[in-house]
Amino acid sequence: MKFAILVNEGPYTHQASDTAYQFTKAVLAKGHEVFRVFFYHDGVNNATRLTTPPQDDRNIVNRWSKLAEEHNLDMVVCVAAAQRRGIVDEGEMKRNGKDATNLAPGFRISGLGQLIEAGIQADRLVVFGD
Amino acid sequence: MSTTKQFMFVNRKAPYGTIYAWEALEVVLIAAAFEQDVSLAFLDDGVFQLKKGHQTKGIEVKAFEKTWGALEDYDITKLYVDGDSLKERGLTADDLAIPVEVLSRAEIGKLMEEQDVLLSF
Amino acid sequence: MLHIINKSPYDRPALDSALNTGEGAILLIEDGVYAAAKGGAAEAKIKAAQGKFKVYALQADLEARGLADRVTDGVTAVDYGGFVDLVAEYKTNQSWL
DSSP states (O other): OEEEEEEOSOTTTSSHHHHHHHHHHHHHHTTOEEEEEEEOGGGGGGGBTTOOOOTTSOOHHHHHHHHHHHHTOOEEEEHHHHHHHTOOOHHHHHHTTOSOOOBOTTEEEEOTHHHHHHHHHOSEEEEEOO | OOOOOEEEEEEOSOTTTSSHHHHHHHHHHHHHHTTOEEEEEEOGGGGGGGBSOOOOGGGTOOOSHHHHHHHHHTTOOEEEEEHHHHHHTTOOGGGBSSOOEEEOHHHHHHHHHHOSEEEEO | OEEEEOSOTTTOTHHHHHHHHOOEEEEEOGGGGGGGBTTSTHHHHHHHHTTTEEEEEEHHHHHHTTOTTOBOTTOEEEOHHHHHHHHHHSSOEEEOO
16 A cells, blocks of 8 residues: 655654654555655754754654665655745755755655645555644 | 545644644645645634634734635635534634535534545644 | 544543544544543543544553553554554544644
């Protein structure tokens, strides 16, 4: 079965990203396919590579990046939500005249159409938020 | 991509206090642009999104009301509101900025069961 | 339909909203698992719902909150894999955020 996952909250403040991560891992462990993980609202903050959590805490951003690398996951950050909250890749930096990028490995910035496409293509879409 | 699915957006949050309602509306318009079968359900505090007469100059945030008008341009006409949620909040359909279909919670529940995708914000 | 609830019943009305709207299954996750604890005001609500809904709670969230040994009778604890199975089992799911 094909799953799509929507993450609507950032790391640490809410449990949503943690639960979404554990759920995504379980989907893969069950042999299902993850069509896409889409990050929206403050969920885009899961994609900043500039976080430095204490060493004895989980690194939520790195954990997502690693999972993406291991399973070739498509992790998409909503461009409109990212622009509002300062999540920037090379293209966005140039387009909006910014002086830095902060998108973590494994994530890509794209439009909301990617969420709708995930809804169309996947058999199940699960929303994690607050 | 010619597949059409039934997408229902379940709106349960009041506007302005958080961004959820506004960003949900952005997804609604994209879903319509993808020519999906889009409907909106308003339950709980979500009914406050539809209250007419928003004056948002003082809080410097874009008002909702104008966007509701745009829904029709996108052929989004299936707007369902939970009657109990309205009543509990001292509202009637006359207080709302756009025409909607007022249903019972059970009726909205049935519609939710029929959907392919439920998006809640 | 699978109703996913992540809010404490003592804070927000997400559980009530789900109970009043549909049927099928309720999965309590995150702070939603407080509804699955014996002895609280929510216990009666969960028991009353069991005629209409199958009720599940996420084991990791129960354990994290010290509730694993006081789960209301009839509530089934599931792990993340069980969460996945429930989503697969029901055609639609709604997260009552």
